[in-house]
Amino acid sequence: MASNNFPSQSHLLVIIIFITTLLTPITTNNTSPQPWNILSNDNFAGKLTSASSSVEAAAIDFGHVTKILPSAVLNPSSVQDIIDLIKLSFDSQSSFPIAARGHGHSFRGQAAAKDGVVVNMRSMVNEDRGIKVSRTGLYADVDTAWLWIEVLNKTLELGLTPVSWTDYLYLTIGGTLSNGGISGQTSRYGPQISNVLELDVITVIFPRNFIGKGEIATCSNDTNSDLFYAALGGLGQFGIITRARIKLELAPKRAKWLRFLYTDFSEFTRDQERLISETDGLHFLEGSVMLDHGPPDNWRSTYYPPSDHLRIVSMIKRYRVIYCLEVAKYYDETSQHSVNEVRGMIKCLPLYPKKMYFMR
């Protein structure tokens, strides 16, 4: 190829090199630790695998929309394993993508690492450790690989619960804290990312999933706050969260659970907004849409007594779309009256004929 012997053609040379670069796959230095080379690295013996079953499983998520193959999957048994992996990528000449995978309930490849390494966070779960509850501090220090249902079960043993949940609890702490975490508690308490006191994060620098410094940092509103607020809702782009300190409260003794059905969308949202603005109102409030298609489960039939099912089905068929407002109020022996307050709030609503409600 042309060289410096022909300086007058340097412009042409640059263009040729540029085009060649575009056409030629990026060649890698064989001695650099690409995922397919680090398989033999002693640090990861038995933890890093390129077995097709593991790689195929990590390529797909709940959405089944994308299939993005990593080169390997790391099943870490400690935080140090993840630090070692990120450092290896950061220190090498040609870094490889790394992505944390919680329960893989993303919809479109958010936890994928094309040609890189997916870190299977769930392999860190150890029955004997990873959830420490402080009764006096009203918080839990949790390894982020745990599912919310597992954390809830643990805190309930001490009469406590997380303050803000997702509806569906089979998601990891790390997965929802990297998104937002919303449910019927959000209007009162904020999303899950607003109910975290502190994080441990293994830093990974931008661009997404690409290279990292692999340093572990504790962060909060007061310490390393940039990292704290970047990692919360950060889709794993700023680091891998290994521990979270989650706010707890006393578990309610009882909860009154009510559902209202609307046919008029603006009345539905007007009531929603009104109930949200009640200062000491409800502990849970959520809306959903019921459509006339598919099996009865589509309208969450388990939410209603079987004796009402036929009636609801005929309403859905008639109106084609119905809006459900679902609310809950916590109470105990000493606050039985508060349930009546909910009833009072509901009496203010024009219930029938435009709306119907069911209670249990």
Ligand SMILES: Cc1cc2nc3c(=O)[nH]c(=O)nc-3n(C[C@H](O)[C@H](O)[C@H](O)COP(=O)(O)OP(=O)(O)OC[C@H]3O[C@@H](n4cnc5c(N)ncnc54)[C@H](O)[C@@H]3O)c2cc1C
């Ligand atoms: C059936 C179902 C019900 C759902 N219900 C709700 C709901 O009620 N409320 C709600 O808010 N959301 C809900 N979601 C969405 C869900 O919160 C997100 O998809 C969430 O990311 C899934 O958690 P996961 O553990 O499966 O995370 P994954 O899909 O494994 O990962 C999600 C993202 O977080 C990153 N990540 C994972 N762990 C870490 C970590 N430790 N550190 C840094 N980054 C990490 C991943 O790289 C990826 O970018 C639901 C999803 C499904 C499939």
Ligand SMILES: *[C@@H]1O[C@H](CO)[C@@H](O)[C@H](O)[C@H]1NC(C)=O
């Ligand atoms: C490949 O990497 C090794 C070790 O880092 C280095 O000594 C060598 O010069 C590199 N070779 C090329 C062609 O970049």
Ligand SMILES: *[C@@H]1O[C@H](CO)[C@@H](O)[C@H](O)[C@H]1NC(C)=O
């Ligand atoms: C949580 O606790 C409930 C009630 O004891 C139990 O049925 C369920 O299996 C537990 N789930 C998990 C994931 O531990």
Ligand SMILES: *[C@@H]1O[C@H](CO)[C@@H](O)[C@H](O)[C@H]1NC(C)=O
């Ligand atoms: C976070 O820190 C800021 C600045 O120190 C302070 O004003 C704010 O009240 C703190 N927020 C929380 C939730 O502690």
